[in-house]
Amino acid sequence: MRRIPVLLLLLALSACGTNEPTTTPVTTTAGSTVNTGPDQQRIRAQKVDAIAAQVPPAIAADGRLLVGHSGEGAPPLGFLADDDTTYIGVETDLAQLVADVLGLEYTSEISSWENLFVGAKSGKLEAVFNNVTVTEERKDVYDFATYRVDQLAWQVAADSPITTIAKPADIAGLKVSVGSGTNQEKILLDWDKANKDAGLKPAEISYYNLYGDALLALKSGRIQAYFGPNPNVAYNVAVGKDTKIVGTASGAGPDLQGLIAAMTLKDNGLVKPLNEALNTVIKDGSYQKVLDRWGLGNEAIPESQINPPGLPRQEG
Template identity: 70%
Template sequence: MRATLARVVLPALLLVAACGAAPTAETAAPTVSGKKVNLDPDQRRIRAKKVAAIAAEVPPAVAADGRLTVGFDGEGSPPLVFPATDETTLIGVETDLAQLVADVLGLELAPVPSSWENLFLATRSGKVEAVFNNVTVTEERKDVYDFATYRVDQLGWQVPNTSPIKTITRPADIAGLRVSVGSGTNQEKILLDWDRQNRAAGLKPVEIQYYQKYGDVLLALKSGRVQAFFGPNPSIAYNIAVSGDSRIAGTFSGAGPDLEGLIAAMTKKGNGLAAPIQEALTAVIADGTYRQVLDRWGLATEAVPKSLLNPPGLPRQAP
């Protein structure tokens, strides 16, 4: 999911429901749960205490320089990851949670901006040691990466307010539509599976259009070039609160109809870092700082009761 910074007043209930934004005129800072969100580079983040027993489990190769290098999508998508008012510093719920984990591990958080696609290559190559960027656990990704979960994954269907589309809850609802989705995302996998089901049932195929930036998706929706966008529910709701010219036609689990989708920290498979990250997440869930971070960004409904290491993910795509 990709988007740029929007600075607006954001109703708390909409932000809790979902997320995403496009450029708008600068106005007031967004408000979540009755409090204005700090969009400045100085975030005054919620911090956690080092837990020596967990820090001792960090692989020596990671601990050597005293830093935890974490990859984030530099394009941004509020309230997940997006640029602060200096247009450089990355802020959001993902950066805050990465900070908590770094604190528990006794490491300095070192953010590394990237593109969505390059986050995966950067992890495999060792350029980054972990990724906190709305990454869903999938069975295919587990072949190459390890995961420690920290949020529920909810997807949404965004359509213009004037659209005749009432609801999108099943494959038949998108037959013959022009739909946009992010390339290489788990929502693309779900969309392609729905399209295969429709074709097998003799229904019209979906026309899929890809855009590099969420702002381009919004322009395509407004112009009618696409009829719906399938993406992270939190970002879509954020954008709806900003613009007011679209709505959510349906939501869907990021892991499909039979499994709860889970967002997770991602590390290179077998490098030994996922386990201490999972333990660090368990610690901040227990001490309450995890909940404070989610509350700060209006995402309390996406909280998980515990962090899991490599749980079942989105099933493999049928050949």
């Protein structure tokens, strides 16, 4: 398991442990507090026999659902608890709910972002819950069952003169950062290309594998703006108080609302029970309770979909 960056760990430790008297409550932007202790007392769901029966025998045989998460440490999606060992976050909670409905024991494997795709493609990881956006290219290899809207955010230092980033021209000539291999990278590169085609200054783009490294670069002035998943950014802004959000965007670009989804190997037979399990917990209210618990209630969807339209294919 990769260790959470020190900066993010300190931010996480300042958040509230609902049943952890040694921590100090911190209110998120959604008005909730966050338990960062190892005893999460997760919200649970009941097994639904009709859905559990649809799980492919090869996956159900060992009684477990092996779920992949990234170990890069990004509250509130997935990060280490106060014990520096237990992996917690909204993604683990949602995976637990789905495993419950499927009648399987939720087990997790923590790896790098890139290896989540490798693991799912090989079949080693039966599902991935890790803020993965549906894209047309990914649908060639994987199946998706959606569970959250995909919102991206622009983050700058609290004292930055930048007040709005809403269109390509707003980043012309700026020093910006984005995660490599992400859908937000594609959007950023499209914006930069539009600026170049319009005769504007190109952006100076830096890549950081870890969000904590991007934050350090932002706060030291090495970059002027960071473009990343809204949940990470909103949590950091609420807890850290030294940065601000100056714009948001759909993770699928200007013409489509991006969607975050559980990912599994294409045609392995698991996507339908994943989808039905998600719709079960959406209907019974446990899904909304999980999102609200992590301050992400505004990213809820009314219904899980299988393989909806995704981020368009890259040209070339």
